[in-house]
Amino acid sequence: MSVIKPLVPELFHSAFTSLEASLIKSGTPSDLEMRKQALAAFHEVGIPSSRLEEWKYTNLSRFSFDSFQLPPKNSTKKVHLELPLELIKADPAQCWHFYNGECLQRPTSDSFIIENSGALLAGYPNKRENVNRFQLLNQAFGHEGAHLVLPKGCHLEEPIYIVHLSHSTETPLMVHPKNTIIAKENSRATLIEIYLTLDGALTFSNATTHIQLEKGAHISHYFLQRSLTESVQISDITVQQAASSDYRGIAMLTGGGANRATFQVDLNGPEANCHFKTLELAEKQQKTDIFFTVSHHQPSTSSNILARSIVKDSARSAFTGKIIVKPGAIATQASLENKNLLLSPTAEAMTRPLLEIYADDIQCRHGATVGFLDEEALFYLKSRGIPDHEARQLLIESFISPCIQDIPGPLLSLVQEVIHGY
């Protein structure tokens, strides 16, 4: 019996057909079967609706996903990009630079190992329970990305940069970057990951990053997802931590029609720590959404999540923090704090601090606040001659100071540039 094709082609059908053709043409169809399966699995579930708890605050129904096409190959003439590489002064020897999914620059440093794919992950435990449907789409369409291994005991002083720029000029494009970082035993490094959608037509960026920390590894991760259009930017970050490993950093989301980051951190070994901060900045009609889950699987693990958002005009931010303490994960320490600052009466901030605790003898605390600028503080500053706009800026700086105090200098200037518009 022949396969009956559906009357209405399924989502991304034409994009996948052209991908299939180009893979066969280039003679690399080895993973085609895996891609087909991933797409089929995605079709089972589809684009998440906002009726799902996990996607409640990212409404994707208003985007026409079928209009997004994969970027044509080798379309990248020498693109002139003043942003953000110049600003952040990344050392080219430690920098990946992608433009519409295509690698323009690869690091030349020999202090870590560059791989061609994330295949090395196969040997590692992954306790992540839920697979995000956008991960499936990323498996189906995924293309180039940064894959690296930090050798055992290596201590990198200079940060590693992974910079993804996307830019649709006429056709709405979609990109599906994949990144893999394996930090071997007792290695230490700082990772700066930037997703930037430049001004132009709508873009759909769907990235996945997997960070595997072996015993005693330390990773500082600075993640920035910024859109200069009303685009869809979705990132999914999986972090798997072995005993005594340390994962810390900050995720900052700003701009975009749907700007979403999902973090899943699994503390799989005793004394693994996760200390993470998030910052969302949304104005006009923008929507930002962070869903951050930490699962404590083993005893004496700790997590500390500090989330802030600043919302202006008719924008909306959302933060969901979920701490799961598995049975037996005794002596766990976890804290979750979310503060939201509204700069206009029509701005919205959604906050959901969630705890799921299945173990005894633990310490967990959580809290959330939503409010406006403190009038008394504003009066105090103005009474010293500081003009209204500058006084508000100082109070905004004060509000986010716990989040940004550890950001490395060059990246901080990029972040401050965004903040100054608020």
Added chain:
Amino acid sequence: MAFSPASLLTIQNLHAGVDNTPILQGIELSIGYGQVHAIMGPNGSGKSTLANLLARKNGYEVYQGTITYLAEDLLSFSPEECAWKGIFLGFQYPVSIPGVSNIQFLKSAVNATRVAQGKPPLDAIDFLNMIKEKTAKLDMPSELLYRSLNDGFSGGEKKRNEILQMTLLEPKLAILDETDSGLDIDALKAVATGVNNFRNENRSIILITHYQRLLDYIEPDFIHVMVNGKIVKSGGKELASTLEEKGYAWL
């Protein structure tokens, strides 16, 4: 030469309050150049309302009367304009702002005020030299400059910081709201010394206080007693000892 009115500040028949509740009920007060006026009175008499109103804090309603400052209608000023025109309010409870360093705040305040007054802003070096000299005079450890504004400051440190701001901004009229509250004797002396050094024939001061104690260190030219939103008694510095003896009840 610019026109110079007879007094710096004139308040006439001022009725004001919050949420349709009158607090000030017919204040009459005139402050001359270089004069120090103390306003005393029991809790709830409206002293802080008057201070806040003079610095144009939001949320107060004026029902009647006028406030004239250097021949201008003070009630038309914004809070920052008050500062630029030389009015300074020393807060009873200075606000803490974590994450904003004291020195960053002081520099913003000084330079915004200078620019508004048509003077060039100070560069980092000139500002630092000026502030070092002023902190030393107030016996203030310079470490306080690099901490977050008023964050974790003791009561004495906060009030010294208020006086530091006053000396940096060089106002024509300083209103010090309960500057003595919560101070131990050493801090009180340091604050009083700061105020006395600041005092000269071109600078006027309104001291708002509960207690006569502060007046032992800063000698006022006039004392006014405020009860139920009115000034019920005015006199010279000798009035303080009468009040100390008899309290406010006899008025």
